[in-house]
Amino acid sequence: MAALLDLRQIDAFYGRIQALHGVSLRVDQGEIVALIGSNGAGKTTTLRVISGLLRPARGQVIYVGQDITRLSPDLIVGRRLIQSPEGRRIFARMTVLENLQLGAYTRTSVTEVAESLEEVFTLFPRLKERVNQKGGTLSGGEQQMLAIGRALMSKPELLLLDEPSLGLSPLLVQTIFSIIQDINKRGVTILLIEQNARQALQIAHRGYVLETGSITMEDTAANLLASEEVRAAYLGGNVKAS
Amino acid sequence: MELFIQQVINGLSLGGIYALIALGYTMVYGIIELINFAHGDVYTMGSFFSIAIIGLLDASGQLHGLPLLLVLAVTLAGAMILCGIVGVLLERLAYRRLRNAPRLAPLITAIGASFILENIMQLWRGPSPIPFPSVVPNVTWHFGGVNLSSNEVLVVVMALALMAMLQIFIYNTRLGKAMRATAQDRDAAQLMGININMTIALTFFIGSALAGVGGFVSGIYYGSTWFYNGFEAGLKAFTAAVLGGIGNVAGAMLGGFVIGMVESLTAGFISDQWATVAVFLLLVLVLIFRPSGLLGEVLPDKV
Numbered sequence: 001m002a003a004l005l006d007l008r009q010i011d012a013f014y015g016r017i018q019a020l021h022g023v024s025l026r027v028d029q030g031e032i033v034a035l036i037g038s039n040g041a042g043k044t045t046t047l048r049v050i051s052g053l054l055r056p057a058r059g060q061v062i063y064v065g066q067d068i069t070r071l072s073p074d075l076i077v078g079r080r081l082i083q084s085p086e087g088r089r090i091f092a093r094m095t096v097l098e099n100l101q102l103g104a105y106t107r108t109s110v111t112e113v114a115e116s117l118e119e120v121f122t123l124f125p126r127l128k129e130r131v132n133q134k135g136g137t138l139s140g141g142e143q144q145m146l147a148i149g150r151a152l153m154s155k156p157e158l159l160l161l162d163e164p165s166l167g168l169s170p171l172l173v174q175t176i177f178s179i180i181q182d183i184n185k186r187g188v189t190i191l192l193i194e195q196n197a198r199q200a201l202q203i204a205h206r207g208y209v210l211e212t213g214s215i216t217m218e219d220t221a222a223n224l225l226a227s228e229e230v231r232a233a234y235l236g237g238n239v240k241a242s
Numbered sequence: 243m244e245l246f247i248q249q250v251i252n253g254l255s256l257g258g259i260y261a262l263i264a265l266g267y268t269m270v271y272g273i274i275e276l277i278n279f280a281h282g283d284v285y286t287m288g289s290f291f292s293i294a295i296i297g298l299l300d301a302s303g304q305l306h307g308l309p310l311l312l313v314l315a316v317t318l319a320g321a322m323i324l325c326g327i328v329g330v331l332l333e334r335l336a337y338r339r340l341r342n343a344p345r346l347a348p349l350i351t352a353i354g355a356s357f358i359l360e361n362i363m364q365l366w367r368g369p370s371p372i373p374f375p376s377v378v379p380n381v382t383w384h385f386g387g388v389n390l391s392s393n394e395v396l397v398v399v400m401a402l403a404l405m406a407m408l409q410i411f412i413y414n415t416r417l418g419k420a421m422r423a424t425a426q427d428r429d430a431a432q433l434m435g436i437n438i439n440m441t442i443a444l445t446f447f448i449g450s451a452l453a454g455v456g457g458f459v460s461g462i463y464y465g466s467t468w469f470y471n472g473f474e475a476g477l478k479a480f481t482a483a484v485l486g487g488i489g490n491v492a493g494a495m496l497g498g499f500v501i502g503m504v505e506s507l508t509a510g511f512i513s514d515q516w517a518t519v520a521v522f523l524l525l526v527l528v529l530i531f532r533p534s535g536l537l538g539e540v541l542p543d544k545v
C-alpha cells in the first residue's frame with residue numbers, strides 16, 4: 001500500500017542538542033497510528049518536523065508521494081496535513097467561533113466551511129453552547145474539544161494529534177478516544193501521540209515506540225499491547241487513567 | 243473655562259497625532275514583542291514624503307490645477323504607501339532574522355535603524371526645519387474666546403476615521419483575524435495555515451502607514467518639520483501605547499488622547515516646560531498602579 005506519510009531517516013536538533021536520530025515512520029491511508037514514548041522521547045519534535053515548524057538537519061518528509069521537507073507550515077496545512085498541538089494552544093483571547101473559523105483559514109468555500117462547522121457542533125454540542133465565549137475561559141476539557149474541533153475545521157486528510165487526552169478526567173478521556181475513532185471512520189487518517197499508551201494502542205492499527213530520539217519498536221497495535229517490553233515500560237503502574 | 247476648552251481642543255489634536263503613531267508601536271509590539279524605536283522616524287518620514295509629493299505636484303503644475311481634495315488624497319495615499327514600504331523593509335532587512343534572538347538584539351537593532359532613518363532624512367533635506375507647504379487653507383472659527391481651526395478638525399477627524407477603519411479591519415476581516423492569531427500564538431497560527439511572515443510584514447505596513455498619516459496631518463497642523471521631529475513625538479506616542487496597555491489597539495488610541503490632553507492642559511494651566519514632565523510622570527504612575535496599562539488585560543498566561 002502507498003504510504004500517505006513517510007518519514008525517512010529524520011535527524012533534528014535544538015541548537016546543538018540532537019532530539020531525533022534517524023527517525024523513520026510511515027502512516028498509510030485510513031490508519032490510526034500511535035506514537036508512544038516517555039517524556040522527552042521526541043514525540044512532539046517529530047510532529048514539529050512533519051508540520052514544518054522545525055526543519056530537520058537530515059532526512060525527508062514525504063506526503064502523498066511529494067517531498068514536503070522544506071515547505072513552510074502554512075503550505076503544509078494547505079495540503080490538508082493538520083496538527084492539533086500539544087497543550088491545545090487555542091487562541092485564549094478569541095471566541096470559540098473565531099477559533100473554529102481560524103481552523104478553516106485555508107479553505108475558500110463558505111458553504112463547505114459552514115458544513116464543517118455543523119459537523120463540529122454535532123460532535124461537540126458543548127462548543128455550540130459556548131460559541132461566543134472567549135477560548136481562555138473554557139474548562140480544560142472544553143479547550144481540548146475546541147482544539148480538536150478547530151483541527152477538523154480544516155478538513156484534514158491526515159490529522160496529527162499531540163496528547164489529546166492530557167489533563168482530562170477518565171470519563172472525558174474515554175469520550176475523546178471514541179471521538180478520535182469516529183473521526184477516523186469518517187475517512188481521516190490519524191497519527192496519535194499519547195502518554196495514555198494502552199488506550200492509544202487499543203484504538204490504533206499500528207504503533208511505534210520512540211526512545212530518546214530513536215524508533216525502537218514498530219508493530220501492529222495488538223502485538224505492541226502484548227509485548228513484554230512495551231508492557232513493562234509503558235503499560236505499567238505509571239500509566240494513568242487506564 | 244475658555245482656557246480649559248481651548249486646551250482640550252489642542253489636546254485632542256495633539257492626541258490624535260500621538261494616537262496614530264502609538265498604534266504602530268502597539269501593533270508591532272503585539273505581534274513580535276519588539277519596541278520598534280525607528281517608528282517615530284517613520285512618522286517623520288510621513289511628513290517628508292508628503293512634502294516631497296506636494297513638491298512634485300507643484301513642479302508638474304498639478305498643485306493648483308487639481309481639486310484640493312484630490313491633492314490631499316494623492317499626498318496622503320503616497321505618504322501612507324511609502325511609509326508602509328519603509329516599515330516592511332525595516333522588518334525584512336533588520337528585524338526578521340532576529341525574531342528568535344535574545345530580546346536585546348532586536349532592540350539595539352531598532353535603535354540603530356532609528357539612527358539610520360534620521361541620517362537619511364538629514365542627508366535628504368538638511369538639518370534645519372523644513373516648512374510644510376500650506377496647501378490647505380486654515381480657517382479659524384471663534385466661539386467667544388475659544389478658537390477652533392479647520393486643521394484641528396482635520397487632525398481629529400482623520401485620526402478617528404482611521405482608527406475606526408483599523409478596528410473594523412482587525413476584528414472583522416480574515417487578515418485581521420490572522421494578525422490577532424499570530425500575535426497570540428505564532429506557532430499555533432502557523433498550524434492554522436497562516437503565513438506569519440506575510441502577516442508580520444502586513445502589521446508593519448499598516449502600523450507604518452498610520453504613522454505616515456500622522457506625519458501628513460502633523461505637517462499640516464504644525465506647518466513645519468525636521469529630521470529629528472520623530473524622536474520626541476515617538477517617545478510620547480510610545481508612552482501612550484504603554485499607558486493604554488502595550489499590544490492593545492484600543493488602548494493605544496485612548497493613551498494617545500490622554501497624553502495629548504495631559505500635555506496640553508499642563509501647558510495651559512501650569513507651564514510649557516512642565517508638559518513633557520507631566521506626560522512621563524503620568525507614565526510612571528500608571529506603571530506603578532496599573533502595570534498592564536489602562537486597557538491592558540491581565541493576560542491568561544501565555545502558552
Ligand SMILES: Nc1ncnc2c1ncn2[C@@H]1O[C@H](COP(=O)(O)OP(=O)(O)OP(=O)(O)O)[C@@H](O)[C@H]1O
Pocket residue numbers: 014017019037038039040041042043044045046086
Ligand atoms: N525548544 C527546545 N529547545 C531545546 N530543547 C528542546 C526544545 N523542545 C524540546 N527539546 C528537547 O528535545 C527532546 C524531545 O522533546 P519533545 O518535546 O519532542 O518530547 P516529547 O516526547 O514530546 O515529550 P513529552 O511526552 O513530555 O511531551 C527533549 O529532551 C527536550 O528537552
Ligand SMILES: [Mg+2]
Pocket residue numbers: 043044045086162
Ligand atoms: Mg510532547
